[in-house]
Amino acid sequence: KWAVMCLLLRSGFHLMVVLLELPEMHQMMRQTCRDYADRELGPIAGKLDKEHLFPAQQVRELGAMGVMAVEVPEALGGAGMDYLAYSLAVEEISRGCGSTGCVVSVNNSLYIGPILKFGTQKQKEQWITPFTTGEKVGCFALSEPGNGSDAGAASTLARQEGEEWVLNGTKAWITNSWDASATVIFATTDKSLKHKGISAFLVPMPHPGLSLGKKEDKLGIRATSTANLILEDCRIPLGNMLGSRGSGFKIAMQTLDSGRIGIASQALGIAQAALDCAADYAHKRTAFGAPIGKLQAVQFKLADMAVAVESARLLTWKAAMLKDAKKPFTKEAAMAKLAASEAATFCGHQSIQVLGGMGYVTDMPAERHYRDARITEIYEGTSEIQRLVIAGQLLKEYAS
Amino acid sequence: MSRVLVGVKRVIDYAVKIRVKPDQSGVVTDGVKHSMNPFCEIAVEEAVKLKEKKFIKEVVAVSCGPSQVTETIRTALAMGCDRGIHVEVSGKDYEAMGPLQISKIFAALAKKEEASLVILGKQAIDDDCNQTGQMTAALLDWPQGTFASEVTIDGETVKVVREIDGGLETIKISMPAVLTADLRLNTPRYATLPNIMKAKKKKIANMKPADLGVDMVSRVEVLRVDEPPTRLAGVKVETVDDLVAKLKANGTI
Numbered sequence: 109k110w111a112v113m114c115l116l117l118r119s120g121f122h123l124m125v126v127l128l129e130l131p132e133m134h135q136m137m138r139q140t141c142r143d144y145a146d147r148e149l150g151p152i153a154g155k156l157d158k159e160h161l162f163p164a165q166q167v168r169e170l171g172a173m174g175v176m177a178v179e180v181p182e183a184l185g186g187a188g189m190d191y192l193a194y195s196l197a198v199e200e201i202s203r204g205c206g207s208t209g210c211v212v213s214v215n216n217s218l219y220i221g222p223i224l225k226f227g228t229q230k231q232k233e234q235w236i237t238p239f240t241t242g243e244k245v246g247c248f249a250l251s252e253p254g255n256g257s258d259a260g261a262a263s264t265l266a267r268q269e270g271e272e273w274v275l276n277g278t279k280a281w282i283t284n285s286w287d288a289s290a291t292v293i294f295a296t297t298d299k300s301l302k303h304k305g306i307s308a309f310l311v312p313m314p315h316p317g318l319s320l321g322k323k324e325d326k327l328g329i330r331a332t333s334t335a336n337l338i339l340e341d342c343r344i345p346l347g348n349m350l351g352s353r354g355s356g357f358k359i360a361m362q363t364l365d366s367g368r369i370g371i372a373s374q375a376l377g378i379a380q381a382a383l384d385c386a387a388d389y390a391h392k393r394t395a396f397g398a399p400i401g402k403l404q405a406v407q408f409k410l411a412d413m414a415v416a417v418e419s420a421r422l423l424t425w426k427a428a429m430l431k432d433a434k435k436p437f438t439k440e441a442a443m444a445k446l447a448a449s450e451a452a453t454f455c456g457h458q459s460i461q462v463l464g465g466m467g468y469v470t471d472m473p474a475e476r477h478y479r480d481a482r483i484t485e486i487y488e489g490t491s492e493i494q495r496l497v498i499a500g501q502l503l504k505e506y507a508s
Numbered sequence: 509m510s511r512v513l514v515g516v517k518r519v520i521d522y523a524v525k526i527r528v529k530p531d532q533s534g535v536v537t538d539g540v541k542h543s544m545n546p547f548c549e550i551a552v553e554e555a556v557k558l559k560e561k562k563f564i565k566e567v568v569a570v571s572c573g574p575s576q577v578t579e580t581i582r583t584a585l586a587m588g589c590d591r592g593i594h595v596e597v598s599g600k601d602y603e604a605m606g607p608l609q610i611s612k613i614f615a616a617l618a619k620k621e622e623a624s625l626v627i628l629g630k631q632a633i634d635d636d637c638n639q640t641g642q643m644t645a646a647l648l649d650w651p652q653g654t655f656a657s658e659v660t661i662d663g664e665t666v667k668v669v670r671e672i673d674g675g676l677e678t679i680k681i682s683m684p685a686v687l688t689a690d691l692r693l694n695t696p697r698y699a700t701l702p703n704i705m706k707a708k709k710k711k712i713a714n715m716k717p718a719d720l721g722v723d724m725v726s727r728v729e730v731l732r733v734d735e736p737p738t739r740l741a742g743v744k745v746e747t748v749d750d751l752v753a754k755l756k757a758n759g760t761i
Contacts, residue, residue: 132579133708136586139543140699174701187701197701 130196137189138196141175145204153205156331157476160323162287163208163331170208171242175201176215180224184232185240191366191428195373199421202377203384206480207331209377211245213370214283214332218488219246222292222308222363226351235290235310244289247313248367249279249337250360256281257493259294259360260303264339266295272343273309275317279337283487285320286333288313292363293337294356306356310348317342328479366431367488368441372424372448375484376417379452382459382477383413389463389472400462409458416451423447439501445484446494452481510564513618514555514589515610515628515640516571517545518580522633532732534603544580547629549587549696550689554659555627556588557694563661564624566590570617572610574598578712585707586699592712593617597724601717604726606635609717611643616720618648623684625666630655630688641688651681654688 130138148166156163170176178194180186187193194216202209223235238244255261264277275295282291290312298305311318321336351359387410390401400406424447427440456478460467467474485491520526521541529536544552555567569584571577572595581592595613597605618626626648631638645652653659653668657676660667661683670677671690699707717724745751755761 132582133704136579136582136699136704136707137701139583140586140701140704144698169698172700173698178701182702182705188705189701193701 130192133189134193134196137193138200140173141197141200142203144170144173145200149201149204149208153207153331154470154473154476156205156207157328157480158330158470160330162333163205163211164287166205166208167211167245168242170201170212171240174240175212176242176245177220177236177240178216180220180236180240185237190432191369192425192432195369195424195428198370198373199377199380199424202374203381204377205331206374206378206381206477207329209374210329210332210483211284211287213367213374214247215239215245217367217370218248218363219284219288219290219292221366222248222350222359223310225362226308226355226359231310231347231350239290245284245287246290246292247282247284247288248363249282249291249293251279251281253278253280253336257490260306260357262294262296262303262306262356264293264295265299266297266307266309268297268346269343271346273346273348275309275311275339275342275344277339278321279339281324281334281487282337283332283334285335285337286323291337292350293339294360295339297353297356301354303357304354306360307353308350308356308359309344310350311342311344315342315344326483328476328482330479364488365438365441368445368494369424369427369431369437371484371488372420372427372441372444375445375448375452375481376421376424378477378481378484379413379417379420379448379455382452382455382474382481383410383417385472385474385477386410386413386455386459386462389466393463393466406462409462413451413455413458416447416454420444420447420451439498442489442494442497442501445489446491446498449481449484449491452477452484456481510624511566511568511621512555512558512564512625512627513614513621513623514548514551514567514569514584515614515626516548516552516569516580516584517629517632517634518542518571518573518577519545519632519634522546528733528735532734534730534733542576542580544583545629545632545634547631547633547689547691548580548584549629550691550693551627551629551687552584552587552589553694553696554656554687554689555625556697558625558659558661559588559590568593568621568623570595570614572597572605572613572717573602581712582707583699585710585712586704587697588703589710591710594712594714595720596714596716601724604728605724606726606728607637607639607643608727609722609724610640611647612722613717613720614640614644615647616722618644618650618684620720625683626650626686628686628688630690641686645686648684648686650685652686652688653679653681654686655690656687657690657692659687659693 174187175197177186178189182188198213266273266275293309297307319338324334393400424444427437427444430437459474463474466472521543527536558564567589569581569589569592571581628641655671656668657671658669665682
């Protein structure tokens, strides 16, 4: 306990104070996102899910609020806030609609994130500013049919021909693909260098030589589009390389580190929505002559759900604050993503259980939260990969 | 220099289930979620829109109460108001505070700030008084456009469409004037993230009612607060004649 206290104090007394109560600006920001989610997303989330509809108007409205580019400096068209604010925004939006939260997270962390960190000023103006308003969203193409967790094995190739890069290959499971206007995409430029031979590129969409596979029919987050990106002699200017040649793997891994906090936040929103649904039902549904919230079996479930969500939330906030303080946060981000995604699937499951038969039908949102939660344990690093990352960091700390 | 004062009241959030205190002196407010009165949000939105259309230069958000009301003023700033005024009222004075005291404060501020318009919500959702706007206008001897569902500024006059029982009434009043916002006047904007950041830098001035020469003594004493009676089940009747007979029998008609 002493070690934890000292760690907290070293990270700044501020960190401990923030964990107790958010600063005023963050509270206001959280409230405005919550109001938007309650009034504009909650009422339509069921329809978006049922009809697989991309929330284009809502994304534009969120863009106008600054939510599509939270961390982007104002000079580039963003809200100029910190990662803690971003985490709060994604959680509140996801609480209203898990799919919309995913779109917000992918645009902020996976598309804008790497360009903000590794792009030139010109690239930032060209590829970030138009994507802050909600008029355009981006996507992130790393996974391939042949490799997901095994990101170093990228078989998409990029060869230089004169003043152009020519890309060939297929990317799989790309979120936002059918709705995106650009992608950050990873391809091998030097096969002999293995994962140090991967580079990152910026490709506009649509673009000659880039086509989309069929939209996947998913279990959850159905308002988002997921498909393959197929590159057949896709030509882009040399200036479209992001970062230096061979730094693609590093860019991907660092982007995913931050993206994990975004997905953890999305999972928190879904978990909280599931908990809210169950707790509300426990007040209203009566059985054996009283509201079911009086029964210990139900109380224990609600308590376990609340602990799972709150502890994952504190891990997520801590990871965000470490990132904001420019301290290492890889381990904490992986812990947050692991805890939050497992909290989401747990709460989704238990919420249906509390609702009984009503939890199984589409009249109540519990079944949608259950389905939306499931992906959070898979994308942006499976729970298994998160465990490897955490263990790797831990063992480094304990090495003599 | 056209300036508008907007009143924003911190009230218990509309979605909260209200509970009466055990001593029946009022309702439970400790630890309960509070937010800006919905009609005040509409008032702020209208003022900010008038500024965006360049009819007015500055919007000043005003709230009366203890330190917590600064949160409400900041929300108004985040919606686009230029600066705020916090009139500090706490303790017994705050509990007893009502439309008469508030309207005296607003009248004093309207003169001090040389406001062309005072825009308020038509009523607060906690006390539902629907008096402050009217009293403020009377104290200032200014014209009033209450229950406004449409406001159009034309030079030194304001055209106000008012929602009244019989329908809509259109009046033309000269400025300076007091307006109160009704539900359909506009749809309040969400505070954007950049505006929340900007609100941090906007000033909120602090003052006490005494600084404005206002005495907060209340002429009203709350004797008791009760829960509304539980709603009883209704009775179904077969025909209109039965209905009329029943209403006559219990003395309703």
